[in-house]
Amino acid sequence: MLTANCPCGSQRSFNTCCQPYLLGQAIAPTAEALMRSRYTAYCQGQVDYLTATHHPSKRALGDRAALTKSMQNTTWLGLTVLQTEQGQPADTTGVVEFVARYQSDHTGQIHERSRFKQQKGRWFYLDGDLLPPLEPKRNEPCWCGSGKKFKQCHGR
Numbered sequence: 001m002l003t004a005n006c007p008c009g010s011q012r013s014f015n016t017c018c019q020p021y022l023l024g025q026a027i028a029p030t031a032e033a034l035m036r037s038r039y040t041a042y043c044q045g046q047v048d049y050l051t052a053t054h055h056p057s058k059r060a061l062g063d064r065a066a067l068t069k070s071m072q073n074t075t076w077l078g079l080t081v082l083q084t085e086q087g088q089p090a091d092t093t094g095v096v097e098f099v100a101r102y103q104s105d106h107t108g109q110i111h112e113r114s115r116f117k118q119q120k121g122r123w124f125y126l127d128g129d130l131l132p133p134l135e136p137k138r139n140e141p142c143w144c145g146s147g148k149k150f151k152q153c154h155g156r
Contacts, residue, residue, distance in 0.1 A: 007043040008036035009079040022049050027123075031087025031094030031116035034123040036079065039100060043076045055117055055124035077101040077145050082134075092118050099134050099143065107144045107154075109133055 006017035018040040020026035021033070028034035034053060041049040047067045051059065078101045087094020094116040101109050114128035134143055135150070142153035 006036075007040045007076065007079070009081070010036060014040075022046055027121065028053075029089050029123075030084075031091075031114075031118075031123050032081060032084050032096050034116060034125065035096040035098065035114055036081070038125060039076065039079045039098075042071065042074075042100075045071045047071070053123070053125055055126045058126055073104050075103045077103055077107070087116055087123075094118070094123070097131075101143065101145055109143055 004014050006012055006014040006019075008018055010017050018037040021028050021037040022041060022044070028037050038050060038053055041047075041053075045068075047064055050067055051064060054063070080099045081096060082099065083095075083097040085095040087096065095113055096116065097111075097113045099109050099111045101107070111131040111134050112128040113131060115126040116123050117126050118124075135154075136143060138151035139149050142148050142150045144154060146153050
């Protein structure tokens with residue numbers, strides 16, 4: 001039986017990658033695993049998981065409604081993890097830099113350095129710094145996933 005690759009881009013099957021975290025059957029062991037599972041939760045519209053994995057000190061009253069609204073108009077196209085710092089099981093903090101591609105009224109990307117904190121054996125997303133869009137060199141594949149070279153797509 002073939003199983004679909006996980007939306008997080010790990011090249012692993014969904015049922016052995018992010019699904020156990022989303023179902024509450026396992027806890028993400030690293031900051032990167034949590035970040036990947038949060039991306040997958042965005043892909044699948046799992047607001048409860050996103051809320052539960054956002055650090056309690058950073059949650060706001062309108063978060064659920066804002067997440068739900070943004071998910072209605074967004075299709076996630078792919079995730080690339082660029083760099084991680086700490087965030088291993090023995091660490092208490094971690095940073096993951098990533099680019100997430102999406103389609104809403106336009107094709108875009110989120111390039112962020114996210115901060116994570118581990119408390120009582122659980123990783124939580126704290127916050128992140130948005131970075132300038134990632135732009136490949138002219139002859140490299142475009143970041144949007146079109147299959148075209150950057151110069152023929154978004155590099156005009």
